Amino acid sequence: MAQQLYEGNYAILNMDVPIDRTVTIPGLNGHQGDNERTVPLAIKQGDSNYPYDMTGKYLALAGTDALGVSKIAGDKDNVEKPKFGYVQFKVPAAFYQALGTFTVAYFEVRSVETDEVISSINVRFDVLEGNKLQMTTGQSEIFNNLTTTAMEYYYRKIKALLEPASNESDRLSKDIEDEIALAAKNGLAVLAKDNRFTGNNVFTGTNHFTGNTIIDGLNMPHYTNGWTRDYTLGPGLSMPTSNAFAISRYEVSSDFHIIWGRGDLVVNHNDKSSDFWETSITMPYKFNSATLYFGDWHTWKGYFKPYHPANNTNTIPISCSGQYSNEVIPTQLLIFGIGDEA
Numbered sequence: 162m163a164q165q166l167y168e169g170n171y172a173i174l175n176m177d178v179p180i181d182r183t184v185t186i187p188g189l190n191g192h193q194g195d196n197e198r199t200v201p202l203a204i205k206q207g208d209s210n211y212p213y214d215m216t217g218k219y220l221a222l223a224g225t226d227a228l229g230v231s232k233i234a235g236d237k238d239n240v241e242k243p244k245f246g247y248v249q250f251k252v253p254a255a256f257y258q259a260l261g262t263f264t265v266a267y268f269e270v271r272s273v274e275t276d277e278v279i280s281s282i283n284v285r286f287d288v289l290e291g292n293k294l295q296m297t298t299g300q301s302e303i304f305n306n307l308t309t310t311a312m313e314y315y316y317r318k319i320k321a322l323l324e325p326a327s328n329e330s331d332r333l334s335k336d337i338e339d340e341i342a343l344a345a346k347n348g349l350a351v352l353a354k355d356n357r358f359t360g361n362n363v364f365t366g367t368n369h370f371t372g373n374t375i376i377d378g379l380n381m382p383h384y385t386n387g388w389t390r391d392y393t394l395g396p397g398l399s400m401p402t403s404n405a406f407a408i409s410r411y412e413v414s415s416d417f418h419i420i421w422g423r424g425d426l427v428v429n430h431n432d433k434s435s436d437f438w439e440t441s442i443t444m445p446y447k448f449n450s451a452t453l454y455f456g457d458w459h460t461w462k463g464y465f466k467p468y469h470p471a472n473n474t475n476t477i478p479i480s481c482s483g484q485y486s487n488e489v490i491p492t493q494l495l496i497f498g499i500g501d502e503a
Contacts, residue, residue, distance in 0.1 A: 168210075171203035171247060174268060176213055176280045183283040189252065189266075193291030196254035204246035204270065213270075216243040218279065220250055221269045221307065225319060226288065227261025230301040231337050237273050255304030262287045265319060303336060395441035397481070399427045401489050408494070410446065420446065422494035426458070428485040436463065436482050443476045448498050458492040465492060 166173060172186050188200040202220070204213040221235030234253045241247040250268075263286055270279045319337065388407040390400065400406065406424035413419060430438055454467040454477065463483025470478055477496075 168203045171201045173210060174202050174204050174282055174284075175210060176204065176206040176270065176282065177208075178282050180281075180283070183285045185285045187286075189284065189286030190289065191252065191257045191286075192289045193257055193260060194254070195252070195257040195291070197251040198257070200250045200252060202248045202250055202268075204248060212244070213246040214244055215240045215246050215248065215270070217273050218243075218270050219273055220248050221271055222250065222252065222256070222266070223269065223319070224263045224266030226256070226259040226263055226301055228259040228301045229264065229332060229336075230259060231303050231305070231319065232256050233305045233307055235271065235307050253304065253306070255302065257288050257291070258301035260288055260290055389445070391445045393443040394426070395439075395443075395479070397428060397430045397438065397440050397485075398442070399429070401425045401427050406492055406494075408444065418446075418498050420444070420494075420496040420498055422492070424492065425489050426492045427487055428458070428481075428490050429487045430481070430483070430485050433484070436484065438481050440479050440481055441476050442467075442479065442494075445475070446498065447473055447475050448477070448496070449473045453497040454495070456492070456494040458490045460488070460490050467494065467496075 172188055174184065174186070178184055186200065186202075189198075191198045204215055204220075205211060206213045219235060219237045219239055221233070223231075223233045225231055232253075232255055234256070236251065239248055239250050241249045266286060267281045267283045269281045271277065272279060388409045390405055390407050392408060394400070404425045406422055406426050408420055408422040411419045411421075432438065448469065449472075452469050454469060456465055456467045456479070458465040460483070462485065463481060466480045467477050468480065470476065
């Protein structure tokens with residue numbers, strides 16, 4: 162029975178093709194200057210071309226062009242229908258620079274999580290003549306959009322494949338070695354040029370940035386207002402004429418914030434029947450019972466202790482002690498709040 166080459170528009174790429182065989186993928190053929198040429202592929206396995214599950218996997222394409230220049234590309238988001246093994250592989254423009262047949266080329270199925278190589282399939286494709294005003298055969302450049310670790314792996318594999326070749330192999334090996342050294346020096350497996358990261362990028366581990374670092378749109382805690390005296394004091398408390406107690410709100414996340422207050426309060430409590438009394442302060446913010454309060458005033462006569470109420474409210478009850486006759490007392494208040502603005 163004739164070998165099945167296509168499944169609809171998808172070229173079949175069988176995982177079990179022997180290592181000494183090369184699969185021709187006509188969709189990979191392109192002209193000089195082509196960019197992100199899309200090649201639909203159906204990844205299969207076994208003689209019956211059973212769909213290979215690409216869940217948690219992706220394809221990478223590597224090789225050397227007709228001038229012996231190294232090309233490596235991978236995209237962890239190129240799998241279209243994982244369970245069916247369908248992939249939409251976009252070939253970067255760097256693969257369509259040098260005119261002629263790729264001397265070495267192969268697809269690799271790799272793990273998204275560990276980047277481990279699961280299997281490789283040798284392929285063949287040609288670069289046809291394009292617009293001579295846009296591209297000449299002398300403009301082919303080393304291309305790599307993977308990590309330094311992947312660069313070293315491909316270097317070892319390509320070097321092994323080219324060992325029987327002539328002086329062209331030695332020149333290619335030196336080019337790749339120079340590229341690896343350059344990538345390691347910069348800590349990046351990319352060309353030694355200015356780099357710009359777009360999309361969503363995650364950096365883990367210890368990252369060291371030297372020189373001047375400018376970050377636009379940094380998502381950090383921020384003030385939602387400056388210092389304010391937009392509050393209402395309870396019994397026994399009032400504002401002095403200068404350096405009056407003020408509050409400021411510092412937002413950590415959408416529902417968690419820090420509020421602190423500092424400044425002077427006028428305290429007046431002359432009830433000789435009891436040194437212990439209650440007052441309050443009503444804020445422009447609402448708090449729930451999970452809020453944490455710290456507060457005190459600077460005097461030897463007694464204390465100033467805010468505590469959380471049972472329900473969501475703007476009013477913070479405060480327990481106090483001591484006898485005062487319109488005394489101006491420096492006061493501190495710190496609140497770790499879970500709640501919303503009133």
